[in-house]
Amino acid sequence: MSSNSSQNQVSVAYFGPAGSYTHQAALEKFAKLDNVTYNPQTTITDVFTFVEEGRSIFGVIPFENSIFGSVVTTLDRFVKSDVQIVDEIYLCVNHNLLSKFKFESITKVYSHPQAFGQCQNWINANLKGVLHVEASSTSHAAEKAAKEPNSAAISSSVSAQLYGLDILVKDIQNVKDNKTRFFIIRKTSTTIPTKNDRTLLLFTVDHRKPGALCDSLKVFKDHNINLTKIDSRPSSQRHWHYVFFVELQGHKDEPEINKSLVELNDFCESLKVLGSYQNLKPQEAHNN
Numbered sequence: 516m517s518s519n520s521s522q523n524q525v526s527v528a529y530f531g532p533a534g535s536y537t538h539q540a541a542l543e544k545f546a547k548l549d550n551v552t553y554n555p556q557t558t559i560t561d562v563f564t565f566v567e568e569g570r571s572i573f574g575v576i577p578f579e580n581s582i583f584g585s586v587v588t589t590l591d592r593f594v595k596s597d598v599q600i601v602d603e604i605y606l607c608v609n610h611n612l613l614s615k616f617k618f619e620s621i622t623k624v625y626s627h628p629q630a631f632g633q634c635q636n637w638i639n640a641n642l643k644g645v646l647h648v649e650a651s652s653t654s655h656a657a658e659k660a661a662k663e664p665n666s667a668a669i670s671s672s673v674s675a676q677l678y679g680l681d682i683l684v685k686d687i688q689n690v691k692d693n694k695t696r697f698f699i700i701r702k703t704s705t706t707i708p709t710k711n712d713r714t715l716l717l718f719t720v721d722h723r724k725p726g727a728l729c730d731s732l733k734v735f736k737d738h739n740i741n742l743t744k745i746d747s748r749p750s751s752q753r754h755w756h757y758v759f760f761v762e763l764q765g766h767k768d769e770p771e772i773n774k775s776l777v778e779l780n781d782f783c784e785s786l787k788v789l790g791s792y793q794n795l796k797p798q799e800a801h802n803n
C-alpha cells in the first residue's frame with residue numbers, strides 16, 4: 516500500500532485472531548502507514564462483511580497457496596460480494612508444531628485445513644493416530660491448544676509467542692519455499708494501470724452449449740491476453756453448475772482488456788470483474 520500522509524485513520528479487517536498468517540500479511544502490507552487500526556475477524560466471510568458494511572476500509576484475506584492451491588472459502592465468498600481486489604501480497608509461510616506438552620504425549624492437533632494440507636507429508640509420517648481438529652485459523656488453533664491438555668497446533672512462530680506455546684518441530688510444511696498469496700479488498704476499485712497488473716474475473720457460461728467455455732476463453736487468445744490462473748467452483752445457484760475464476764495479465768482500464776471484456780460478456784450468462792491490481796508475484800529462481 517502506498518504511503519499516505521493524511522491524518523485519516525485507515526481501518527483494516529483481517530482474518531485472525533492475532534498471529535495468523537493473514538495478520539502477518541496485513542502488517543507487512545500496511546507497515547508504512549502509522550495511522551492503521553486493525554480489526555481481527557474470526558472468519559474470511561466476516562472480513563468480507565466488515566468491508567461491505569463499511570466498518571473497515573480494507574480487508575485482508577488469503578487467496579491461494581503454492582502447495583495446496585485455492586482457499587475455497589475466499590472463492591465462494593467472492594461469488595456473493597461486490598468488493599474489489601485492490602492489491603496483493605505474497606508471504607513465505609513456515610508452519611511449526613506448537614505445544615505446551617512433550618511430543619510423545621500429544622493426542623490432538625488443531626489447525627486450519629490449508630495448514631493441514633500444506634503439511635500433509637510430515638503429518639502422515641509423524642502424527643499417526645493423533646486426532647486432527649479443524650480450527651477457524653492457525654492462530655485460533657494455537658489459542659485452543661494453549662488451553663487444552665495434550666494438545667498441539669500447526670501454526671506460526673508468532674502464534675507460539677503470542678499464546679505461550681513451545682515450538683516442538685520447526686518448518687513442517689511439504690516444501691521449504693511455501694508461499695501464500697493474500698488479497699487486499701475494498702468497497703470500490705481505486706487502482707490505476709501500472710503496466711504490470713492482473714485482473715481477476717468471475718463468470719458463468721451456459722453449460723448446455725458445447726464449447727461455451729472454450730468460446731469465452733478464445734476471446735483472450737484473440738486479443739493476445741495471457742491467462743495466469745483458472746479455477747472453478749459450484750455456483751451455489753443450481754446443482755452441477757459452476758462459476759469460473761479467470762485471472763489475466765493486464766488492467767481492466769487498459770483499452771485492449773476493456774475490449775476483450777465487452778466481447779467476453781456475449782459468451783457469459785454472468786460476468787463480474789473482481790478487480791485489477793499490481794502484480795507482486797515474486798520471481799522464482801527455477802520457473803516463471
Ligand SMILES: O=C(O)C(=O)Cc1ccccc1
Binds near residue numbers: 629651653
Ligand atoms: O490460518 C491462518 O493463519 C491464515 O491466515 C490462513 C492460512 C492458513 C494456512 C496458510 C496460509 C494462510
